Amino acid sequence: MNRRRLALIGLGVLLVLGLALPYLGASSFIVSLTSTILIAAILASSVNFLAGEGGMVSLGHAGIAAASSYGVGWASRQGLDTGLQVLIALGVTLAVSFIYGLLSMRTSGIYFLMVTLAVGMLIYGLAFRLSSVTGGENGISGVIRPAWMGQYWTYYYVVLACFVLVTAALWLIGRSPFGASLKGLRDSESRMRSLGYSVPSYRLGAFMISGFVAGLAGLLSVWLTAFVSPSSAGVDRSVHLIIIVILGGIGTLLGPLIGATVVVLVENVLSSYVERWPTVLGLIFILVILFARAGIAGSAGKLLRRLRGNGGARTPGGRGSSASEAVSERNHNA
Amino acid sequence: MTPTKKSSRRIAAAGIGIAAVFALAACAPPGAEPAPEETEAGATGTLKVGFISPTTGNFAVAGQEMVDGWNLYWETNGTEVNGVTIETIVEDDAGNPETSLTKARKLVEQDQVDVIVGPLIANTALAVAEYAASVGIPNLHPVAASDDLTQRNANDLTVRTGSMGGSQANFPGGQWAATDGGYDTAVTLCADYAFGWESCAGFKQGFESEGGEVIQQIWFPNSTTDFSTYVSQIQAAGADLVYVATAGGAPGPNFLNAYLGLGLDQDQLLLNCCAADQGTLRTMGDQIEGLKSISYWAEGRDSEVVTEFVDAYKEFSDGKVPGAYVAGGYVTASLVASVLEENGLVTGEDLVSAITEYTFEDSIFGRVSFDDYNNTIGPVYIREVQKLDDGNLYNVPIATIEDVDQWLGKDPEDALAQPTYSQSFQG
Numbered sequence: 050m051n052r053r054r055l056a057l058i059g060l061g062v063l064l065v066l067g068l069a070l071p072y073l074g075a076s077s078f079i080v081s082l083t084s085t086i087l088i089a090a091i092l093a094s095s096v097n098f099l100a101g102e103g104g105m106v107s108l109g110h111a112g113i114a115a116a117s118s119y120g121v122g123w124a125s126r127q128g129l130d131t132g133l134q135v136l137i138a139l140g141v142t143l144a145v146s147f148i149y150g151l152l153s154m155r156t157s158g159i160y161f162l163m164v165t166l167a168v169g170m171l172i173y174g175l176a177f178r179l180s181s182v183t184g185g186e187n188g189i190s191g192v193i194r195p196a197w198m199g200q201y202w203t204y205y206y207v208v209l210a211c212f213v214l215v216t217a218a219l220w221l222i223g224r225s226p227f228g229a230s231l232k233g234l235r236d237s238e239s240r241m242r243s244l245g246y247s248v249p250s251y252r253l254g255a256f257m258i259s260g261f262v263a264g265l266a267g268l269l270s271v272w273l274t275a276f277v278s279p280s281s282a283g284v285d286r287s288v289h290l291i292i293i294v295i296l297g298g299i300g301t302l303l304g305p306l307i308g309a310t311v312v313v314l315v316e317n318v319l320s321s322y323v324e325r326w327p328t329v330l331g332l333i334f335i336l337v338i339l340f341a342r343a344g345i346a347g348s349a350g351k352l353l354r355r356l357r358g359n360g361g362a363r364t365p366g367g368r369g370s371s372a373s374e375a376v377s378e379r380n381h382n383a
Numbered sequence: 384m385t386p387t388k389k390s391s392r393r394i395a396a397a398g399i400g401i402a403a404v405f406a407l408a409a410c411a412p413p414g415a416e417p418a419p420e421e422t423e424a425g426a427t428g429t430l431k432v433g434f435i436s437p438t439t440g441n442f443a444v445a446g447q448e449m450v451d452g453w454n455l456y457w458e459t460n461g462t463e464v465n466g467v468t469i470e471t472i473v474e475d476d477a478g479n480p481e482t483s484l485t486k487a488r489k490l491v492e493q494d495q496v497d498v499i500v501g502p503l504i505a506n507t508a509l510a511v512a513e514y515a516a517s518v519g520i521p522n523l524h525p526v527a528a529s530d531d532l533t534q535r536n537a538n539d540l541t542v543r544t545g546s547m548g549g550s551q552a553n554f555p556g557g558q559w560a561a562t563d564g565g566y567d568t569a570v571t572l573c574a575d576y577a578f579g580w581e582s583c584a585g586f587k588q589g590f591e592s593e594g595g596e597v598i599q600q601i602w603f604p605n606s607t608t609d610f611s612t613y614v615s616q617i618q619a620a621g622a623d624l625v626y627v628a629t630a631g632g633a634p635g636p637n638f639l640n641a642y643l644g645l646g647l648d649q650d651q652l653l654l655n656c657c658a659a660d661q662g663t664l665r666t667m668g669d670q671i672e673g674l675k676s677i678s679y680w681a682e683g684r685d686s687e688v689v690t691e692f693v694d695a696y697k698e699f700s701d702g703k704v705p706g707a708y709v710a711g712g713y714v715t716a717s718l719v720a721s722v723l724e725e726n727g728l729v730t731g732e733d734l735v736s737a738i739t740e741y742t743f744e745d746s747i748f749g750r751v752s753f754d755d756y757n758n759t760i761g762p763v764y765i766r767e768v769q770k771l772d773d774g775n776l777y778n779v780p781i782a783t784i785e786d787v788d789q790w791l792g793k794d795p796e797d798a799l800a801q802p803t804y805s806q807s808f809q810g
Contacts, residue, residue: 082489
């Protein structure tokens with residue numbers, strides 16, 4: 050009970066900090082950078098949801114986000130209004146997620162990884178080749194977000210609201226009966242099947258939810274940068290997402306935010322001062338894998354509990370870090 | 384865990400969500416005040432330059448060369464011109480458009496630069512150009528070759544200062560091949576993405592406008608390392624001339640190894656800028672003496688400014704001869720210096736119009752001016768690899784076509800009405 054209150058207070062403080070950021074003298078650059086972090090965190094949340102709740106590690110989520118971005122980009126190039134742009138992005142996202150889900154719902158582990166990778170590559174290829182729609186390698190530029198969120202700080206609040214809502218929604222879904230079934234699938238597919246669960250449809254459902262969140266991230270990202278190009282669908286982007294999720298801690302609530310903060314800051318801020326920043330990112334990743342397999346959020350939680358004297362008491366329900374640890378162990382073995 | 388605990392937790396979570404929404408709705412409006420307005424840099428005597436280039440990642444070599452060229456000019460000539468001090472902040476974008484945009488935003492909003500130079504890769508260049516124009520900051524491009532940068536995406540603040548569009552440079556090369564070159568038929572092998580499509584389109588239109596015939600067009604993915612299958616296709620096509628366009632890096636030498644390894648005739652080859660850049664020359668060595676190529680840059684041109692630049696770079700880089708990326712950075716710097724020399728400190732649109740109205744009589748590229756879309760009009764060289772007195776291989780011009788613009792002999796409006804070049808549309 051005490052611990053939960055502490056967590057709630059922590060979340061509250063974080064939220065207040067987030068809300069107050071533009072008033073704390075942060076420059077427009079810092080606020081935009083925070084938007085970038087939050088968008089990366091939303092996208093990572095979608096991967097985190099699949100990996101943490103369902104044990105499905107996707108290497109194709111950048112493709113879903115990019116499909117949504119391209120939907121908006123294409124629609125804005127046709128001169129359609131905002132409502133239609135969003136509808137088209139939504140339609141494209143759901144269609145693409147459905148294809149991903151349909152192709153991957155009967156697979157798991159490394160096969161799931163390969164199927165999502167393949168579909169992701171397909172989207173990359175289309176973005177690259179179908180230049181009459183996607184603008185080819187040059188991409189689509191000049192995608193302007195609606196005027197009411199035109200200011201950097203209004204847009205920041207929109208992104209922050211989306212992040213809070215997505216995080217809360219995914220948390221609730223994870224605790225719902227549907228989430229429990231997904232966890233069951235993750236831990237023992239054969240047992241769930243023998244209990245009468247339709248494994249593929251649960252997988253498909255989980256993928257659609259995750260895909261929807263990824264699509265939202267794609268929409269937010271194209272409105273932030275006003276630009277989309279094939280590189281946003283690339284495999285390296287999907288790998289980046291996995292790195293963010295593992296850094297933060299698979300299956301943890303704030304893992305995606307923490308991971309995204311580290312990666313985005315290294316990529317965009319540290320790189321101004323350190324020439325070999327990719328090496329730094331690699332080192333951080335290796336250190337986390339070696340010494341904090343549950344990720345930054347997961348390991349910090351474990352450490353806190355140990356400090357408070359009940360380190361050995363792992364709940365049999367397997368909630369939180371012990372569950373995420375199991376997943377990361379599983380993935381490690383795979 | 385009892386069900387009650389679970390449900391209370393759920394209620395708490397829902398509470399957070401709802402509270403967040405209310406908090407946001409209440410908080411958003413009063414934020415109107417902070418938006419810090421950009422303070423326009425007055426005539427402070429310093430021109431702050433933000434330089435974005437991929438100095439890590441897949442394009443690190445080219446990116447570093449572009450920065451080196453820029454720095455080399457200021458190191459040799461001093462950072463003060465006509466009372467104006469040049470201050471450069473270099474940022475790495477790793478060739479990634481999102482990072483490029485964040486860096487551009489950082490340079491403009493945090494460092495308050497007066498002008499952005501770079502980046503290098505086509506899609507990063509287009510993204511940054513769009514952003515820079517939206518905040519009223521001039522953007523100079525030393526290397527980016529995407530046609531659209533100064534065509535469909537052209538704006539008043541974007542200038543291509545140190546290179547030419549992909550199709551622009553190769554068009555006169557095609558014309559030369561069909562006339563003075565004396566070739567009747569050609570087969571093309573180009574990289575299968577925007578730059579390759581544009582290069583090939585330029586060559587093909589030039590070659591065919593002078594009565595030549597392109598009998599086959601072959602495309603290779605950028606990641607190709609083994610070119611032997613493409614070389615057999617070329618052999619089977621049996622054309623007089625083989626035109627090859629790569630975006631620089633490994634494909635050039637890899638292709639030449641496959642081509643020459645099969646014993647095919649080097650005199651039938653005509654390469655684009657980047658397939659025969661200094662990297663290729665250094666890798667292949669003396670065996671490619673006599674190899675012909677088309678480019679806006681010729682390091683072996685007999686001119687005082689070129690010699691001065693080449694000597695300075697050789698000293699800077701332990702004897703290496705500069706390629707097109709170094710030259711792009713260098714020529715951009717010398718252009719900025721010349722404009723400042725003439726006008727004193729100018730920023731914003733004044734800087735752009737000062738540049739585009741300027742005719743650079745004696746640049747390392749030759750006589751360069753700018754068109755209405757802020758693109759370079761300048762000479763294109765047909766070059767031949769020769770070993771000069773210092774023992775290095777140079778691309779030496781054997782023919783020069785002056786005042787080449789980006790419209791391939793068309794009316795600008797007609798050219799802009801076309802679809803963008805692709806495998807299926809070559810003009």
